[in-house]
Amino acid sequence: MQLLVILPILFPLVGLLINAFFGKHMSEGLIGGLASSMVGLSFLVSAWLLFTSGGGPGIVDLSIPWIKVGTLDVPFGFLIDQLSLTMMLIVTGVGGLIHIYSIGYMHGDPRFQRFFVYMNLFIASMLVLVMADSFLLMFVGWELVGLCSYLLIGFWFSNIHNAEAGRKAFVVNRIGDVGFILGILLIFVTFGTLTFPDVFAKVQAMNAVNAPVVVAITLLLFVGATGKSAQIPLFVWLPDAMAGPTPVSALIHAATMVTAGIYMMTRAHVLYVAAPDTQTVVALVGALTAFLAGSVALTQFDIKKVLAYSTISQLGFMVAAAGMGAYVSSVFHLATHAFFKALLFLAAGSVIHGMEHLSKGEEESERSGAPGPHKAPAPAHSGEHTVDPQDMRNMGGLRTRMPLTFVVYCIGGLALAGMPPFAGFWSKDEIVSAALARNPLVFGLLAISAIFTAFYIGRQLVMVFFGKPRSEEAAHAVESGSAMTVPLVFLAVFATIAGILNLPGLDSLSHWLVPVVGQAAEALPFNIGVATLFTVLALVMLYGAWALYRSAYVKAGDADPLTRLGGLYTFLLRAWFVDWFFQNVIVKLFYAGSTFLARVLDIGGIDGTVNGVGIMVRDVSASLRKVQTGLVRSYGLMMLLGVVLVVAYFVLSASMR
Amino acid sequence: MAPILEYTLKSIVLLLIGAGGFAYMTLVERKFIGRLQSRIGPNRVGPFGLLQPMADGLKLIVKESITPAQADKLIFFIAPAISVIPALIIFAVIPFGNSPWLNLAANINIGVLYVLAVFSISVYGAVLGGWSSNNKYASLGGLRASAQMISYELALGLSLVAVVLMAGSASLNQIVQYQHPGNILGWLIFRQPVAAVLFAITAMAELARSPFDLVEAEQELTAGFMTEYSGMKFALFYMSEYVKMIAMSALFTTFFLGGWSGPGAQDSWLLSLIYFGIKMLVCLLAIVWTRATLPRFRYDKLMAFGWKVLLPIGLANVMVTALLIVLRVPGYR
Amino acid sequence: MTPELLSFIILAIISIAAAIGMITSRNAVYAALFLILNFGTVAVMYLMLNAPFLAIIQVSVYAGAIMVLFLFVIMLLGAERLNERETRPVMRWHRPLAIVLGAFLLALALYVLLTRLGQSTASVNVFGAGPLEIGLQLFGPYLLPFEVASVLLLVAMIGAVVLTREK
């Protein structure tokens, strides 16, 4: 049993090691197959764990002594309970499908081997994150997934923009991580331990509401969550992260890693429950993020950017739910979102792949003339294209060229828009119902966000799949291969039926998670009114998008109908100028402050202090040096003086006795 | 006070024997070398030249004793005495015969160590005599003498360690007893031939006699540390050499030739004394014979020989002996 | 006054005189000879203290080896004539202070002796201290220090050779 607990982490590690050391001599199929099957094995073990621990409390805590320094005693332990099992299944399940998809998507990439090494590393890291039984080990996983994210965003680093996007993600995450680690340190200082059960027991023992230290801890942890889960104000890295390969966007930046913040808050819900003030902040931040990102998504042209802002928006939903204490709803939405957003991303990837078919086909025909089999083909997705294959303005009419992709895209889109009976409907409904019951302001923001959601996904569907092809690439796009479409179908099925996880009345997920998050976090009863209202609203918005965009784009370069909004349109297109604000205010202020520190404080203060100490020591030494005559006899005399004093002390103390 | 009286008397007798032995040893040497070189040797003073030592002694006593102006007077004066004393006090531990009164410090159990200690301080005479003369030849001779003695002392000590290992005691009496099982094969010269040869060579070097007489190599150093000495002081240095020669012979006899042992020696102190004397005389003649036969070593070769040949051989001998004893090989205790 | 005490007193006087002679001697060779004399008297005292082995070792190691080495070095360097005029003003207070401190140390020792050791009794038991007993101790409980000492000697030998090697 104990070994089994580590197996899910071990499998991807084995896969990555084999691929890293022997991948050079392996074929693409072997590399991809190995990596995928390792993740698949992890999934199977997770499932096995689920079934063996299904009945009872089902917690396997494997604690190995790890760090023991003074009072700091952190065991290297894994905590397998209902929550982490849920996450493990999502990570390995969605991850496995995306691995399979990647075999097709990354075909021909010169760094194919490296990609799967990174992917396996990511799966292992993510599992460490969700299986950790202490804040410290969780932080290790937290950092590791950040590293993988950085590596994969900048996977095509030969393009400077990709490398910069990776760096931006890394730096922005680092800001959040500072908060996170400060929170961990504060936990240790306050409670003297870092393992979850001990910390939670001590928090509950405190039995205080809004204790300042708990508020501080939760806020600091939330800073970490805003970084990892792309909340205001640290969401800016996620849209740029779309520079990575599309499977990466699907896996890391939609389905799994970005949910780490929600997972962490759910895991630490005991702390958050003890700090309602923080919860209010969290709920507001989440709702605002959902609103902001939803509004920005309305105006984007890049197919993946739209999905990225959509992801931020949906993460805002989850955060808001967590903030309102509706942890089950949050995790539920996390799960359904993982399916339909992964589906959407992968389908988008399929679209991009199809769009690139023309240029790729040319490459292939060129390549067939070249004799050497080892002649490295140009990177499949980073090559220079005459037309941006990700710009929706260049697409159109793809539903006939890529029928399967169109169908699954529609499923994903409807799930995202919250149409029954797709998965998104159920989970979003739970969150909105909770908001209606607990916080009107949050409810309002989330409601508007939900409306935005339906609109922008409708806009995207129309722009991509309807109308006439607006470019050569769109006109010649072909359906992707089975390695890509099979996972799409699987995900589409899940996106459709995942709602049964927590169907009203069944509430299986709620019951399942009760041992972890407690009775209070369960979803509210199904609110038929809210459900009906939002379904109608979503339908209206979908129709609105259809009506607006059906004939808006005839050829690439046509103005978007929303330009009629004027300044607001630009405001949204530039994502509320948040990036601009960071670039021009925060960074400049930072530079100014750094300059001040470097030029004034460092030279005058620190260097001055250091030099001053040096000068002082030198001057004192100069006077003390006179004692050091270099004359052996004077040293001897001093020694004798010491000896006489010591002997006198002993003699006198002995005669006193 | 009786023991003090006894020891004083014994000391005086020993001193007289030493002085007389020295005197007649010179005669024996001159005559023996004469014969070896096909000449007669001194035969004018008294019958067979027997009074020659008296004449020589008288000459030296009446001769003017010159002290160099730049010499360190005090040390120049006492150096010959410092040279003689160690030579004489070696006799304290030597058992001359099978009787307590034939042994000055009858049975101290550190006799061998005592011998080594006395050897180690016997360098002072040469060093101080050479230095105090304030003469380059003398100084160099003194330094050479002491360097030579110190170097060979180690090998000497190692040869004696083998003896001590065999006898299981550092007492000279015990060593003699150990070699007295009734036949001549009990002598350690047969069971420790390497040690015996080592002792013989190093003893010769300690004595600074040919072929190791570099201390007074005439061609290089005139008379070495004795260059500035004359008269009675010179006689004392001379005496110390011959007394040491006798002492070395006595020690060789004691360590390797069974000491006073011999047929009937167990029961008669007179016989034992006679046996001891005969053996010692043989050794003395061997020393003289060597002098008449072998040329002188070169100084660097002498040092190399001592450190690089004799010392390793001595160590190896000690090791092998110890091994044989530990393995209880018959004849090795 | 027993003969032992008498001989001790005579030896002690010689010993102290030799020590004082040593430290006041203007000639290093004389100082060395005084020190040898001191060592000799100490060796005799070892004999009086039932330590014949140490007495012999004292003679052969200190007098026979160490002091010969000293004399060698003195003579080789020609450093026997000591000209030790005080040249440094810093050191002017040095001599009186040294003597005062030395006297104080001696006074402390005397105080301890008079108060603590005055009533001590004679030897508890008679024991042998010949080469056999010392050897058994050396190769028994003192084996490790013995081996360490041998290594120390080896190191010192190598050090001395390296230091005085001709460049």
Added chain:
Amino acid sequence: MNTVAPFVLLSAILFTIGVIGVLLRRNAIMIFMSIELMLNSANLAFVAFSNQWGKLDGQLIVFFVMAVAATEVAVGLALIVTIFHTKKSTDVDDLSQMKG
């Protein structure tokens, strides 16, 4: 005769003389010899106490002190010779500089 006190007294006197010798003499060789005197006086005290208690340990310590003294002299005199070759002096007051 009290077996320990006179010897220890003598030891103390000799030690003090050695100390004063170390402090007052400027010649390195003289200082060295004074140190030897100090070591020797300590040895005397050890042997006296060894005799007092009828135990060999004191004598063994003396044995080791002698071994250490021998090494010290070998290395120390080698140093003095080397220093003399560069400085042409054995006066410790001439050795007050770190650089040669």
